[in-house]
Amino acid sequence: MKKATHNSIFILLFLIIFGCGKENNKQDISGKMENVHTSDYGVMPKGDSIKKYTLSNKNGMKVEVINFGGIITSLTAPDRNGKYEDVVLGFTKPEGYFDGNPYYFGALIGRYGNRIANAKFTLDGKTYEINKNDGPNSLHGGKEGFHTRFWNIEVVKDAKFPTLKLSYTSADGEEGYPGKLTTTVFYTLTDDNALEISYEAETDKPTVVNLTQHSYFNLSGNFTKTITDHELQINADHFLPVNETLIPTGEQKAVKGTPFDFTVSKPIGKDISADDDQLKKGKGYDHNWILNGKGLRSIAKVYHQGTGRSMEVFTDEPGVQFYSGNFLDGKFDTKTGGKNEFRTGFCLETQHFPDSPNQPSFPSTELKPGQKYQSKTIYKFSVKK
Ligand code: GLA
Numbered sequence: 001m002k003k004a005t006h007n008s009i010f011i012l013l014f015l016i017i018f019g020c021g022k023e024n025n026k027q028d029i030s031g032k033m034e035n036v037h038t039s040d041y042g043v044m045p046k047g048d049s050i051k052k053y054t055l056s057n058k059n060g061m062k063v064e065v066i067n068f069g070g071i072i073t074s075l076t077a078p079d080r081n082g083k084y085e086d087v088v089l090g091f092t093k094p095e096g097y098f099d100g101n102p103y104y105f106g107a108l109i110g111r112y113g114n115r116i117a118n119a120k121f122t123l124d125g126k127t128y129e130i131n132k133n134d135g136p137n138s139l140h141g142g143k144e145g146f147h148t149r150f151w152n153i154e155v156v157k158d159a160k161f162p163t164l165k166l167s168y169t170s171a172d173g174e175e176g177y178p179g180k181l182t183t184t185v186f187y188t189l190t191d192d193n194a195l196e197i198s199y200e201a202e203t204d205k206p207t208v209v210n211l212t213q214h215s216y217f218n219l220s221g222n223f224t225k226t227i228t229d230h231e232l233q234i235n236a237d238h239f240l241p242v243n244e245t246l247i248p249t250g251e252q253k254a255v256k257g258t259p260f261d262f263t264v265s266k267p268i269g270k271d272i273s274a275d276d277d278q279l280k281k282g283k284g285y286d287h288n289w290i291l292n293g294k295g296l297r298s299i300a301k302v303y304h305q306g307t308g309r310s311m312e313v314f315t316d317e318p319g320v321q322f323y324s325g326n327f328l329d330g331k332f333d334t335k336t337g338g339k340n341e342f343r344t345g346f347c348l349e350t351q352h353f354p355d356s357p358n359q360p361s362f363p364s365t366e367l368k369p370g371q372k373y374q375s376k377t378i379y380k381f382s383v384k385k
Helices: 002-018 094-098 279-280
Strands: 035-043 049-056 062-067 072-080 082-086 120-123 127-128 152-155 161-172 181-189 192-202 231-234 238-240 287-288 297-304 309-314 319-323 347-351 373-384
Touching: 035 094, 049 152, 049 161, 049 181, 062 181, 072 309, 072 373, 231 319, 279 287, 297 319, 297 347, 309 347
Parallel strands: none
Antiparallel strands: 035 049, 049 062, 062 072, 072 082, 120 127, 152 161, 161 181, 181 192, 192 373, 231 297, 238 287, 287 319, 297 309, 309 373, 319 347
C-alpha cells in the first residue's frame, strides 16, 4: 500500500512539473475559457513540419487551422440536440493537402481568388502574363497560389476571443503578379459560434488582389451525403453569367424567373437540373452573385433540416461565388468514410467579381502602394429547432 501511495505522488509530481503533453498545452487567452492548442500536424515530403492550431470557444465549438495554405482542416457546429460535428470537407491524411489539394479544400486563396481570362491583364499600360492552371485561364492565384504556401501563424494574445494571425509575403513576380504583397489574415472564433475572417494586404507596386476562403460545407456532418437538400438564400437580385471557361460575359443578369433566384430560401437541388444554358456551363452552380447592399451585411443563409444546423454568411465584399461542388469526383476518402463524391459540399466564397482586372465595369481589384486592402467575412452557426 505504502509503495503504491509513493508511486502515485511521484506520478503526480511528474505531471505537475512536465505538464500533460503538447496536445493539452492550453494557451489561455485573456484568462477566459477560450483557448488555442498547438500540435504537430504532419511532415512535408521535403521535411518541413506543419503545425495545427485548434481554436475552441466556451460552447465547445472547435476550428482547426494548419500553417500550410492557412487551411481549415475541421470546423464543428452544433445540431438541434447540441451535438458538435465537423461540417467542412477535408482530407483524411495530411498528404492530401500537401499533394496539391486539387479541390482547394479549406484553403486561403490568393493572390487572386477565382478566374482571370487568358491568364493576363494590363495595369498602367503594362501587360502581365500570369500562370495558367485552368484551361486558358488562371484560377485561384495559379498553380502555386496562396493555398500551397507556408503561412506564419501567431496566436494573438490580447484578443477578446481566440484569434490567429496568419502572415504571408508573396514576392514580386510570384505566379506572374507584379509587386511584393504583404498579406495578413486573422481567424477569430467568437462565443456566438462565428468564425470571423479578416484580410489585409499591402503592395510595393500596383497589383491586383482578391482574397477568399475555400471551405466546403456540408451541414449534415456526413460527408457522403449530397448538399442538394440544404436550403439556401442569397441576398442578390443579379448574378454574372459565364462563358464556356467560366469567365463572366460582362452581363449582370436579373435572377428573377431563373434557377439562379435564391432571394427566397429554397433547396439547392430544387432547380439545379433545370434545362438552363448557364447551369450546363457550370455543371451546376459555379457563378458569382452580385450581392445587394454595401458594407458588412448578411448575404446568405443555409439551413439543413435534417440536423437543424444553420449558417449565416456576412461580408463586405460585392460578390459571392456559390459553387455546388460540381468537380468533386469521388477520388478521395472523406473524414466520415466513403468518398468525396459529386456535390457533397458547397462553397460560398466571398470576393470581388471574377476577371475584374479585365472588366472595367466591375468594382476594381487594383491595389496601389500606400493603399491598404481590407475585407471581412463571417460564417456564423446556429440551430433552428
Ligand atoms: C472554385 C471555382 C470552381 C472550381 C473550384 C475548385 O470554386 O469556381 O470552378 O474550380 O474552385 O474545384
